[in-house]
Structures are given as structure tokens and as C-alpha cells.
Amino acid sequence: MTTRLLDFTSAYTSWHRRLWAIGSFLSLEELFEAGQWVEKKVLGQTTLDWHKHSLDRLIGQDAAMGDKVRKKELQEILRGDLSIASSNRRRLRFFIDRCRPGYLERWADKVTEASPPRAELVARSVASHLLDDGHSFTGLQRWIRDGREGLSAFDVIREANLLAEKGSSVFEIYVPFKSLPKADDLTQGLSHWVTAQNAPAWLAHCDYAADQDEIGGFIYRAEARDFERAVEIASDLVDRVKARAKFSRSGGTVISCPNVWVKGVAGPQPLATANRGAYVLSLAAEKQIYSVGTGLQKPGGDREEFIDDALELAATLNTGALAPAVSGAWAALESLLTEPRDPTEPGKVVAAVRAAQLVACSWSRAELTAISHQVRHRTGDTIASDLKALPNNRERAEYIARLVEAGSFIPLKQNWRLRSDVAAIDRMREVLANPYAVLNRVQFYLEASLRGLYRARNVVVHGGSTSGVAQAGTLRVAAPLVGAALDRITHAYLVSGTPVLELATRAEFNLAHAGDELGPHVCNLLE
Incomplete structure (x- = not known):
């Protein structure tokens, strides 16, 4: 059980051993939200119908979702109308809110039965539930390795339930910068900007050591399940600062320091988002990473660069912001795996x-x-x-x-x-x-x-x-x-x-x- 939990909660696990799906309740939340997108014609009805069909099959395997009565009720909901004003969609909302409490406790009970579910399924359900709730990969790895690797399935799930019930905390993160164009002018009046002279006292308790090129920094407050996730949120905010700065005429580059400091956590923490694990290893295996532009480059004309076009579209997949990562990844797949003769319904899916x-x-x-x-x-x-x-x-x-x-x-x-x-x-x-x-x-x-x-x-x-x-x-x-x-x-x-x-x-x-x-x-x- 804990073996697969470690696989499922590591950002460095290879694709063939990672989680391939979000958890049951986040899937149902997405389905509930889909009603408004169908109403706005962002999603098609055919897309929604396939989504309902897949959840009917996938959640049917979730032994902790409820007894036969609840499973039957969910089947009826999934097979009915989920348009934005439907009573069936309102039933889905009640179902989610009523069944979510006690989910991990029910899994703990299931693993003690005479014929328990497969450890693979249990670990997948528990890990996805915790990640969907906002825990980070790094935080869950730290939690499992903190004396829980040898626990039985029952005990580790009970511990996971206690972790889930703790809820979120508010973290303060100090993010120092080496360069901010027009910092003296543009940071005036910003309550979360600090310089070396007005840095908060709590930094001293974190073993703080200033970078030699540090000019000051922002203190961000983030609500998160663990401090590692709070650092990821801070990293996203830094990316937004850099994006805004690109639209300025002031020149210069926003450069953050490599480490940040979290109130109550000793030592520096690397400023980074979780790597999403998208790799094209054959480029290195075939020694093709740098084989770009080997011939004469001509304007226009036929090109056999469709692979590079797709890789460029998907380049933000690992560490980019959500919107370009999602849209670029799909554009890469669509550009390679569709053709004009494909059926038009349901689109390019x-x-x-x-x-x-x-x-x-x-x-x-x-x-x-x-x-x-x-x-x-x-x-x-x-x-x-x-x-x-x-x-x-x-x-x-x-x-x-x-x-x-x-x-x-x-x-x-x-x-x-x-x-x-x-x-x-x-x-x-x-x-x-x-x-x-x-x-x-x-x-x-x-x-x-x-x-x-x-x-x-x-x-x-x-x-x-x-x-x-x-x-x-x-x-x-x-x-x-x-x-x-x-x-x-x-x-x-x-x-x-x-x-x-x-x-x-x-x-x-x-x-x-x-x-x-x-x-x-x-x-x-x-x-």
C-alpha cells in the first residue's frame, strides 16, 4: 500500500507508474461545473455525455463511494440530464456534499474486510484524494516517509484521514529578488514589499541568509495544505510578476533569488513549481536534442519540422502557467493526431x-x-x-x-x-x-x-x-x-x-x- 502511495505522490515517478486520473470527488465536481460550460457552448453535449459515461464506469470501481443504494443513486444521476437548471444537477450537488465526509474512513474499513479491494486501487484512490485536496507531491512524500512506510493499509489510511481533516493553514513566504526594474518607484506603497532594513523578525528564526545580490523581496501569504504547496503558490505569483513586467516599457528583467523562506520552517526552500513529468526521452536517446538547423534554412517552402512544431507548442507543459500548458499540450496532440477527414463530431477529441x-x-x-x-x-x-x-x-x-x-x-x-x-x-x-x-x-x-x-x-x-x-x-x-x-x-x-x-x-x-x-x-x- 505505502509502496504505491510513494509512487503516486512523487513528481519523479515515470509516467507508467503515476496516477492517470483525478479522484472521484474532483471528477464529480468537474461534472457539476460542466453544466455551466455546456450552457455557454464551451463544451458540447456529446463531450458531456462521454464524461458521464466514463464516470459511471470509473466511480463504479470506487468501493468507498458508498453502499449499493448510493451507487444506484449516482448511476441515476449520471444517466440523467445535467443541464444547468436541471433538478438532476441539483441532486448531484447534494450527493457530492453528503458523500465526501468520511471518504477515507470508509476506505480504511474496506481494507479490513475478508476480501479487501486491490492495494493498487486503494492507494490510487487515497493518493488522488489527497492531491486533489491540495496537498503537494513533496509534502505527501515527506509525510509518508515520516515513520509511515511500515504501517498497515488500515493504519496509513487512518493517518491520511487525520491529515485531510487538519485542513489548510496560512503560510507566509518571503521571496527575495535580485532585479526588479524601477523597484524604488514601483514598489512604493506595496504593503508586501520589504527591504533588508524592514525585513520581518521571523526571518531570523528561519536561519535566513541574504543573497549577496538581493535588493529586497515580497512577502506572500498563501493558504495551503502544506508549506511545500505554499511555495508552489508563491512561485506562480512570481511568474505573474514576470509576465506583467514583460508588458512594461521600463526595460530590464525580473530576476528572483533561487531560494525563499517560509515562516516557521527552518532553512531555505527552492523556489519552484512541481515538475509535471512530461518527458520526450527519445530525443536524447537518439542524440537528436541539438540537431536543429543542420541544413540550409529557406523561407517558406515545404518543411519536415512538424515534430518540432508540436514540441514547441507543448514546451510549457512541465513548468509553465496553467493556461499555456493546457492549451499548448492539446494543440500539440491535435496537430499531430488529427486530419481533415476525421469525423467532425465530437470535434478534434x-x-x-x-x-x-x-x-x-x-x-x-x-x-x-x-x-x-x-x-x-x-x-x-x-x-x-x-x-x-x-x-x-x-x-x-x-x-x-x-x-x-x-x-x-x-x-x-x-x-x-x-x-x-x-x-x-x-x-x-x-x-x-x-x-x-x-x-x-x-x-x-x-x-x-x-x-x-x-x-x-x-x-x-x-x-x-x-x-x-x-x-x-x-x-x-x-x-x-x-x-x-x-x-x-x-x-x-x-x-x-x-x-x-x-x-x-x-x-x-x-x-x-x-x-x-x-x-x-x-x-x-x-x-
Whole structure:
């Protein structure tokens, strides 16, 4: 249980072991909010209907949502009219407000039953609930590692419930700057600006040490679940300051110091937002990161730079502000994975379907490859030597797959990742036993997440809003999946020149034939 909690609450967990969905209650909050966006024609009715259908299936697996009576009530709500003035939408509001209290306590009770839910499902539900409530990745990692790694599932969920019940606190964060254009003039009258002469006394208790180039700083107050999240909020505010300054004619650049100080927390804290985990690793693997502009650059004319165009659109995905990250990520997928002949209804959402198929086809090899890298050398054991002799990740993944299918012992390294790798072996055992059912279920989960990105993009672009209730959570879970899709597209094009839509069709076909005699091995679904 705590193994998967650690995976799900780390910003550095690879995409194939991260959370792929927001939690049940944030999903229902998004659905409730969607009524107003359908009314304003920001979201289409077809988009809302698919959203309701997916939640009917996904929340049906949530054992802590309630008993059979509550589940039936929710099904009736999801299958009814949710337009903004409907009684059914008002019922949804009552349902959310009534069922949210005691959610984690119900999960604690479920894990003590004679036939408890799978640890994977429990950990996913608990972690997503805490993250959706506003806890940061770093804060939850610190909380778990503070003596809770060895707790039973029941005890760690009870502890999580106590954490959730604590609510938010107000944090004061001092953010120093090295450069602010016209600082003397433009900071006059700002109550939250301080200089070295009027810095608050509480800084001394934080082991404060001024940067040698520091000219002063802002003290921000943020309501957050943990101080790490408060620092992320401060980082967002600094980005807004920098954005405003770009529209000034004063010249100069806003430069913040690398560390900030939080009242009541000893020592400096790095000023950074959580990395969203979107990576295109094939660029480095194929030594293509810097291979830009190698030929003569001509104005106009045909270009084969569609990969770079998509990567540029998605460049803000990891650390950029929410609006450009959401809109840029979707634009990248849409530019690569749609064509004029696609059905016009429901719009370009087919990009989410194709991206999900690409990522689902990549999942097994990613997991098996990660396991292969964790096999340790042992005297008299040839597995590690055999793996080292294989020429590429595909063959190493196939080798591990054969061991898993045969039920052979796999000697894993005795390190901090051990339990996570053991859990991955269990997942791969399930995949290899029934490839079609498991991979198509995975594809549905991925598609639901990427369709959430499509809805968030519509709210940003067509609704002009960045305050949607689920936008931040949606970006948190979708960003690594967008990175994985872009990685597969980039790799296929760089290595073999495979056109994007041909690759997407291959993924669709191979998912439909996964596990049968016509279908390829689960390690080769994109080849």
C-alpha cells in the first residue's frame, strides 16, 4: 500500500507508474461545473455525455463511494440530464456534499474486510484524494516517509484521514529578488514589499541568509495544505510578476533569488513549481536534442519540422502557467493526431483517443524495461548477464516477459525501488495472462484522462477561464501521458520515418488484436 502511495505522490515517478486520473470527488465536481460550460457552448453535449459515461464506469470501481443504494443513486444521476437548471444537477450537488465526509474512513474499513479491494486501487484512490485536496507531491512524500512506510493499509489510511481533516493553514513566504526594474518607484506603497532594513523578525528564526545580490523581496501569504504547496503558490505569483513586467516599457528583467523562506520552517526552500513529468526521452536517446538547423534554412517552402512544431507548442507543459500548458499540450496532440477527414463530431477529441492508444501500447514495454534495469548480479545467476548481452530495450523487455510468464524468480536489486518493482511484476503478470482485456482497460483510463485535457483546453480557450475546479488536477495527471505520446511519435519518426497517423492506426489495430495469434507480443505493439 505505502509502496504505491510513494509512487503516486512523487513528481519523479515515470509516467507508467503515476496516477492517470483525478479522484472521484474532483471528477464529480468537474461534472457539476460542466453544466455551466455546456450552457455557454464551451463544451458540447456529446463531450458531456462521454464524461458521464466514463464516470459511471470509473466511480463504479470506487468501493468507498458508498453502499449499493448510493451507487444506484449516482448511476441515476449520471444517466440523467445535467443541464444547468436541471433538478438532476441539483441532486448531484447534494450527493457530492453528503458523500465526501468520511471518504477515507470508509476506505480504511474496506481494507479490513475478508476480501479487501486491490492495494493498487486503494492507494490510487487515497493518493488522488489527497492531491486533489491540495496537498503537494513533496509534502505527501515527506509525510509518508515520516515513520509511515511500515504501517498497515488500515493504519496509513487512518493517518491520511487525520491529515485531510487538519485542513489548510496560512503560510507566509518571503521571496527575495535580485532585479526588479524601477523597484524604488514601483514598489512604493506595496504593503508586501520589504527591504533588508524592514525585513520581518521571523526571518531570523528561519536561519535566513541574504543573497549577496538581493535588493529586497515580497512577502506572500498563501493558504495551503502544506508549506511545500505554499511555495508552489508563491512561485506562480512570481511568474505573474514576470509576465506583467514583460508588458512594461521600463526595460530590464525580473530576476528572483533561487531560494525563499517560509515562516516557521527552518532553512531555505527552492523556489519552484512541481515538475509535471512530461518527458520526450527519445530525443536524447537518439542524440537528436541539438540537431536543429543542420541544413540550409529557406523561407517558406515545404518543411519536415512538424515534430518540432508540436514540441514547441507543448514546451510549457512541465513548468509553465496553467493556461499555456493546457492549451499548448492539446494543440500539440491535435496537430499531430488529427486530419481533415476525421469525423467532425465530437470535434478534434479523436486526438485523445489516438494518443491514449499510443500510450497504452507503450505501457507494457515501459514497465518490463524498468524491471530489467533493476535486475541485480548474483553469483551463479545468468539473468543479469543475459540481459547485459541483449542489444536493446525491446529484447530486454521480452526476456523479462518470458520470465514473468514462466513464474520464474527475478532477482531484483535490494534498493528503495524494490517494492515498487515487485508491484510492477504483478501488474505485468496480469497483462501477460490476458493482454486484450488489461490493455484495453488501460486504454480507457488513459483516454478518460486525455479527454479531461480536451475539456480543460476548451474551458481555457473558449471559456476564457483558468479557474476551473479540475484544471490543475487534470494537468497534473495528463501531462506525463502527453509526454509519453509525444515520445512514441518522436521515436517512430526519428528511427524509421513512420508517419504519425500510420503509427496511430498501428496502435489501434494491435490493441484490437492484443493476445490473439494475429497480434504482436505486448512488447511490440507499435512495431
